[in-house]
Amino acid sequence: MIDVIIIGSGISGCFLAKKLHEKNLNVLIIEKSKSLGGRFSTKPVGSGLADYGCQYISPKSEILKQLMENLFRKKLVTYIEIEKNKKVYICPYGLNKIPFYLSLGISSVTNQKVYQLVRKTNHWEIKTNLQSFHSKTVILSCPAIQSQEILDKSDINHIKLPNTSYNSFYSLTFSVSKKLNDKIFYFKRDYPWICNNKDKGLLNNDLIYTVNASEKKSQELFIMKNNDRKKIIFSDMNDIGFSNINNMNIHFWKFGFANEQNNANYIYDKKFKLGLCGDSFSIGRVDGSVISANELSKKIK
Numbered sequence: 001m002i003d004v005i006i007i008g009s010g011i012s013g014c015f016l017a018k019k020l021h022e023k024n025l026n027v028l029i030i031e032k033s034k035s036l037g038g039r040f041s042t043k044p045v046g047s048g049l050a051d052y053g054c055q056y057i058s059p060k061s062e063i064l065k066q067l068m069e070n071l072f073r074k075k076l077v078t079y080i081e082i083e084k085n086k087k088v089y090i091c092p093y094g095l096n097k098i099p100f101y102l103s104l105g106i107s108s109v110t111n112q113k114v115y116q117l118v119r120k121t122n123h124w125e126i127k128t129n130l131q132s133f134h135s136k137t138v139i140l141s142c143p144a145i146q147s148q149e150i151l152d153k154s155d156i157n158h159i160k161l162p163n164t165s166y167n168s169f170y171s172l173t174f175s176v177s178k179k180l181n182d183k184i185f186y187f188k189r190d191y192p193w194i195c196n197n198k199d200k201g202l203l204n205n206d207l208i209y210t211v212n213a214s215e216k217k218s219q220e221l222f223i224m225k226n227n228d229r230k231k232i233i234f235s236d237m238n239d240i241g242f243s244n245i246n247n248m249n250i251h252f253w254k255f256g257f258a259n260e261q262n263n264a265n266y267i268y269d270k271k272f273k274l275g276l277c278g279d280s281f282s283i284g285r286v287d288g289s290v291i292s293a294n295e296l297s298k299k300i301k
């Protein structure tokens, strides 16, 4: 019997796991993807790395500021000044190293999608596509819509999730032989985010870019066949000024980020020992994920 099972290994799930592990609770993280990190995702591109999820961390809340300063002291993250007096944190080995670090010493299983929670007399049975786990407490740390799907399949209907809207868009990562320009971050119509990962501070020899399409452009791309979508993307990248594009990877983020939220910090049903956290709560984005995990951790004994 595990004390707490956390569904989802993004920054919220891993931060919560660390907090509970520090209270000597026995914690297991269950993740549906093949690796931990959620939207803190870093991928090999050619011979280097690209952050293709979260791009940098610009803490607004005290708890995220503390976490980043702590990781800075441990030399896991560093910072760059993107404007006068505005520093943002990045990770030279990719931002996914933050959830990896937070989950050190904590058990986890990957490639297992939770589809149902079953309330037993005194505990939870958590069913995945492969097996079942048993825990006293269960926490969902996925985007609210994904958490809702699990609750629906579990016939749990007394929990009211916040109404969170997510930006959905395509992220592209690729390598090029020549720099576009001297800017770390750049934008063009339809592509509001063009980032040179090497100049951002990733330890890359190669020039590897991350480009996000606008929501409008992404909707146009979404309805195309794969080959047509690829053709348009390559042609748009050429128009922007990229040449010799290699290792192109195209990823659609259905739940990109939740902006400008003003939601409850978390949900915790003390009687059933069921909790929810993540960036659907609090102020959204990374701050929301960490605030909600931190506040929820105080409720779990």
Ligand SMILES: Cc1cc2nc3c(=O)[nH]c(=O)nc-3n(C[C@H](O)[C@H](O)[C@H](O)COP(=O)(O)OP(=O)(O)OC[C@H]3O[C@@H](n4cnc5c(N)ncnc54)[C@H](O)[C@@H]3O)c2cc1C
Binding pocket: 007, 008, 009, 010, 011, 012, 013, 030, 031, 032, 033, 037, 038, 039, 040, 052, 053, 054, 055, 056, 057, 058, 112, 113, 114, 115, 141, 142, 143, 146, 150, 171, 212, 253, 255, 256, 257, 258, 277, 278, 279, 280, 284, 285, 286, 287, 289
């Ligand atoms: C391209 C991009 C750029 C961004 N840039 C920034 C930025 O610069 N600054 C910023 O503050 N924020 C940014 N964000 C947003 C930020 O990354 C997120 O707000 C934050 O990472 C969310 O973390 P989380 O732990 O709440 O959720 P997630 O990281 O989504 O974690 C939830 C996890 O749950 C897993 N999961 C879902 N369903 C199941 C299931 N049924 N069973 C098991 N596991 C499941 C998912 O696979 C995922 O790993 C960006 C996001 C994207 C996509």
